[in-house]
Amino acid sequence: MKIIIAGAGEVGFHLAKLLSYESQEITLIDINKESLSYANDHLDIRVIRGDVTSIAILKEARINTAELFIAVTSSETTNITACVLAKQLGAKRTIARISNSEFIDQKDEVGFTKFGIDELISPELLAASEIELLLNQYGFNDSYEFEKGALTMLSLRLSRTATFIDKTVREAAQVFPELHFVPIAIQRFGTQYTIIPRGDTQFKEGDKVVFMTSKGGDDELIELSGKIKAEVKNVMILGGSNIGQKTASDLCENKFNVKLIENDKETAFDLADDLPNALVINGDGRNVDLLEEENINEMDAFISVTGNSETNIMSCLVAKSKGVKKTIALVENMDYYQLSHSIGIDTLINKKLLAANNIFRYIRKGKVVAMTKLSNMNAELLEFEVTSKSKITRKRIKDLDFPRSAIIGGVIRDEKGIIPLGDFQVEVGDKVVVCSLPRSISKVEKFFF
CATH class of the missing domain: 3.40.50.720 (NAD(P)-binding Rossmann-like Domain)
Structure with a gap:
């Protein structure tokens, strides 16, 4: 995919870095020589120095062949102008970073798509929303909602008081068959390895476990994890x-x-x-x-x-x-972000990563509705919308040749969240949330073409 990023600041550089890992064809535009030099020295991308609102510069970047144009300079006026120009010059999809939350609140009324802006993102607004969600999910370190809470991703560290310590996933499911959550990723204490759990995977004290929950699953999870839910x-x-x-x-x-x-x-x-x-x-x-x-x-x-x-x-x-009891810190340094648990703070949030997660879904194949990278873990959560062409509708989940390093965490049908078991069959119109290690994402995407 050919992607042009306007703005080589913190958000732009971080996006270019992550997207270059994905083997995308990236062009980075900025007027600041120093920022571009650093990006050119550290990333395998093309850089162009110039004003992102210059038609000549956009043409030099071959804007007419761009599948995605992302404007993330520090000026929202510049970003909006650049996106309008990019769309008129042939870019297929445009995304503008803005700071005025009114634009997002009123985007349907204003009709930004009419003059060439397909999506608006505000890293600050994303961070504020993340903080509020974390406060509402008091006992958890990370959280992410799909379809207004029909499904929710929650993560926590397992203490020795957790009911399912030393049980396998299969054993835990037999003991608690009516529960509304399922583990979708595990990071062993003291390691950087991410495991997609199977039936024989065992829960251990100190594990960081990411769960997918439907309505009511958060309360059950708090109770079984040995934590106390406090308002x-x-x-x-x-x-x-x-x-x-x-x-x-x-x-x-x-x-x-x-x-x-x-x-x-x-x-x-x-x-x-x-x-x-x-x-x-x-x-x-x-x-x-x-x-x-x-x-x-x-x-x-x-x-x-x-x-x-x-x-x-x-x-x-x-x-x-x-x-x-609950502490949340905003950090810009990604090295700090990797150390949240050992530092002793409950949750670190990073605007660049939140913005990147929001944008990443546009480069995934299949109809991706939402996407997030798991905090400090080498895995992604993707929400796909199932169409009549999607291969995933043709068999029960247990009969699908689904990658071992990916798992279907939940399904949203008629706005209701479902934790699916092996006999469940996905239907057209469903939204399916998948957790996958990076190496399996291309295989997962093929089920949703």
Whole structure:
């Protein structure tokens, strides 16, 4: 697939890096010579220096042959303009990064597709949504919803109190036959290897296990994992960035008690006007005395989303030491992201990875509705829409020659989530969620052509 990326900043470079691993034909455009030089030295891609809104530059990139044009510069105006031009010059599909969440909320009314923009993404909005979902799924480290919660992916570390420790998947299924969840990926404690579980795979203490759940499965999972489900009501947010403001606004709408700490005085006053239902505090959130004065020990969750990864990590560790049960830190450094469990923070989130996950579904074959990479694990979750041509409809699941390193985690039929067993047969119109290791994705895609 020929893909052109406009913008060699953090999101653009990360996308180019991930897509180049997929053997895609990538062209990266940016006006910044230094950013392009770094990308050219480290990635097997073509780079072009110039203004992404220049028609001449777009033609030099052979925009008329591009199957996907992605504009992810820091300027949403530039991104929108570039996408409109790219579409008019022959690009098949365009995606624009924006920061104004109103554009996404009102995209159907405005009709962005009419003037050439097929999809809008906001890394900040994706991060805020991820934080809210994690707070609603209190006992879990990662979560991802399909079709407004018809199916939900949840991950956790198995403690010694988990009911299914030392049982195989098959044994656990026999003991708890009516449960609404299934394991779809396991990472053994102390390793970087991802296992797609089969019937004889055994659960071990310390495993990071990713489950697919239908409605009610999260409560069952909490009970059997030995964890205690606690309600999150009091939340402290450090950082009044776009993510911090959007998170605080969403949480206030959902009746959370929110305290937001912002170091910049002018920004803090603006936030206080915009967030009448939150308590906005002007101060340095790295100051332990300030955190104690604001009763950090009474918080159910602490979220740090300043522009500095190290500040976010350290403040979350301070919150953890003061008894806060749930901590979430925004990080830009992917090396930190790989170390979330050993660092001691419940969840690290990364805007670049969230944006990449959102865009990745456009390069997959078959009708991919949603897609996400599992946090710190070498596997992908893909949601396919089943058409009349899809080969997966022709046999029961157990009779399909499905790759061993992939698993059908769930099916959505008539807006209802189903955890399918071997005798289940997929039908046209279903949406099927598959977890797969990278080496099997091309084989999985063939079932949905």
